[in-house]
Amino acid sequence: FLVLLNFAIIASADKNDWFSTTAGMQNLIDVENNFLSTLEGYIEGMQMSLDKIKTFKDIMRKDVIPAVSDPEVYIGHPINQYALIKRFALKWSRVGELLDGYSRKGKETRAQYHDAIKMLPNEDDMIGAAEAIARLQSYYSLNMDDLTNGNVKDVTSPSLLNSKDCFRIGKSAYTNRRFDLCEIWMNKSLELYVEQKGITRENIWSYLKHKISFKTYQGVNQTMHINAFLEDDTNNQESSTAGYDIILIYINSEVLLVLFINRIAHTQNYEYKKINSTLPKNITLHLLQNSLTLPQAHFVFQQYTHFVQCQAAWSKKSVNVFVNILIQVLLFYQLLRANGASSDGFGKIKYRISNTAWLDDKDSSSVKRLSQRLADVTGLTGSSELLQVANYGMAGHYIAHFDAMTPDDRNENYEYGNTGQRIATALVYLSEVQKGGSTAFFYPNIVAEPIKGSAVFWYNLYPSGALDKRTLHAACPVLIGNKWACNKWFRELGHEFVRKCGLFQNAENRMF
Numbered sequence: 001f002l003v004l005l006n007f008a009i010i011a012s013a014d015k016n017d018w019f020s021t022t023a024g025m026q027n028l029i030d031v032e033n034n035f036l037s038t039l040e041g042y043i044e045g046m047q048m049s050l051d052k053i054k055t056f057k058d059i060m061r062k063d064v065i066p067a068v069s070d071p072e073v074y075i076g077h078p079i080n081q082y083a084l085i086k087r088f089a090l091k092w093s094r095v096g097e098l099l100d101g102y103s104r105k106g107k108e109t110r111a112q113y114h115d116a117i118k119m120l121p122n123e124d125d126m127i128g129a130a131e132a133i134a135r136l137q138s139y140y141s142l143n144m145d146d147l148t149n150g151n152v153k154d155v156t157s158p159s160l161l162n163s164k165d166c167f168r169i170g171k172s173a174y175t176n177r178r179f180d181l182c183e184i185w186m187n188k189s190l191e192l193y194v195e196q197k198g199i200t201r202e203n204i205w206s207y208l209k210h211k212i213s214f215k216t217y218q219g220v221n222q223t224m225h226i227n228a229f230l231e232d233d234t235n236n237q238e239s240s241t242a243g244y245d246i247i248l249i250y251i252n253s254e255v256l257l258v259l260f261i262n263r264i265a266h267t268q269n270y271e272y273k274k275i276n277s278t279l280p281k282n283i284t285l286h287l288l289q290n291s292l293t294l295p296q297a298h299f300v301f302q303q304y305t306h307f308v309q310c311q312a313a314w315s316k317k318s319v320n321v322f323v324n325i326l327i328q329v330l331l332f333y334q335l336l337r338a339n340g341a342s343s344d345g346f347g348k349i350k351y352r353i354s355n356t357a358w359l360d361d362k363d364s365s366s367v368k369r370l371s372q373r374l375a376d377v378t379g380l381t382g383s384s385e386l387l388q389v390a391n392y393g394m395a396g397h398y399i400a401h402f403d404a405m406t407p408d409d410r411n412e413n414y415e416y417g418n419t420g421q422r423i424a425t426a427l428v429y430l431s432e433v434q435k436g437g438s439t440a441f442f443y444p445n446i447v448a449e450p451i452k453g454s455a456v457f458w459y460n461l462y463p464s465g466a467l468d469k470r471t472l473h474a475a476c477p478v479l480i481g482n483k484w485a486c487n488k489w490f491r492e493l494g495h496e497f498v499r500k501c502g503l504f505q506n507a508e509n510r511m512f
């Protein structure tokens with residue numbers, strides 16, 4: 001502006017022959033002086049703006065250094081995930097404002113950021129990230145002091161949660177009607193409060209003032225709902241002791257499967273945070289039994305029909321190769337945020353936080369081999385769905401559900417398609433998860449820990465076609481690590497003769 005002004009003064013003056021008199025030349029000195037102050041002002045402005053950019057850049061660089069040093073480990077930690085989303089949603093999104101919009105280079109750079117930012121994490125992701133932290137804290141009863149210091153069960157993060165972060169997390173809990181969690185986070189926000197832009201103590205108090213109503217809030221408790229749903233069945237079942245038989249199955253001297261066969265145990269405890277019995281992770285070799293042929297393996301497999309954890313123990317090396325190929329195949333697919341029915345219609349849902357892709361046997365020889373292997377071992381060679389690969393996100397989970405449709409679903413007129421119900425599920429783990437991410441089975445009260453290359457198999461239906469409510473299961477939130485898994489769902493069509501009806505409604509699954 002100043003530069004223009006000075007030009008204006010000169011332009012408005014008559015053009016003299018400056019050389020013809022010294023009197024006028026004095027004006028030139030004033031003009032020069034003005035020019036200099038103008039330039040100095042300009043430089044100072046530029047300098048300030050550069051300093052701002054440099055400060056911003058330095059702060060960002062400091063945050064990014066630990067991320068680039070080992071991205072996979074970094075991303076496996078929930079507080080880092082939160083920090084990463086926050087950097088994009090709240091910091092990178094504003095970088096354009098710092099850049100000068102006048103020079104050609106400045107304009108270009110601004111435009112580049114602007115275009116890229118549209119694709120990157122935004123406010124919605126920030127809310128999702130805040131919800132994820134609240135979910136982890138509550139499911140795994142994480143210590144709040146540790147958590148805000150970036151320590152999750154002794155795995156540390158260079159990122160911390162400040163008062164504003166706690167406020168944001170508390171707010172998301174409030175929106176989700178988790179007033180109990182809102183209170184915890186708002187109290188923490190108050191504790192960590194220091195004078196800063198965009199948040200006052202009053203803001204925090206405005207949430208805490210609702211404390212009385214928090215306490216009296218009676219929400220619909222999903223766990224209670226599930227208990228009620230299962231109650232009629234639990235009374236009818238005879239109880240048996242929990243325990244596992246372990247059988248290893250060899251094919252051509254290569255271990256094909258390890259079966260963990262558990263006998264069903266009864267419990268009234270359906271909350272997954274309370275489940276602490278885990279399946280044994282390391283298989284002891286002295287439990288090895290006889291080497292079997294594929295039909296024999298098939299036969300043994302069929303004897304144990306309820307909850308079977310089968311460890312695909314083909315050599316560790318080939319498991320890695322297989323997994324890598326599968327994940328590479330995935331790169332050609334767009335992973336989509338898992339959709340499902342919710343009260344808001346079909347769309348983004350909170351009960352399942354994962355991205356999924358459907359892979360066809362035609363897509364790659366490894367997909368085909370996996371489908372074939374699952375069909376061979378289970379004997380379910382009839383209709384099945386494409387392989388569904390899932391990658392879980394921040395605190396990624398899937399709340400208690402049945403894979404098959406429930407009578408309620410049917411009332412809502414969901415269609416089975418022309419292949420019928422999902423009679424069975426094979427859930428194959430494609431990665432291990434450092435902490436969390438287990439699959440919880442409520443009725444036998446066991447959790448399957450993801451073991452890369454292993455699978456859990458169960459029938460969702462009795463042979464009569466009735467839903468087996470004991471298959472209620474959930475994916476527990478991923479606490480630390482990256483979880484990849486895939487589902488193969490076998491449908492009814494084509495299995496009519498493979499899996500015949502028993503003589504009564506709840507006849508157990510058993511092959512003859």
Ligand SMILES: O=C(O)CCC(=O)C(=O)O
Nearest residue numbers: 398438439474475485487
């Ligand atoms: O990932 C898991 O542990 C369970 C997934 C699941 O139950 C499903 O996708 O239906």
Ligand SMILES: [Fe+2]
Nearest residue numbers: 401402403473
């Ligand atoms: Fe499931």
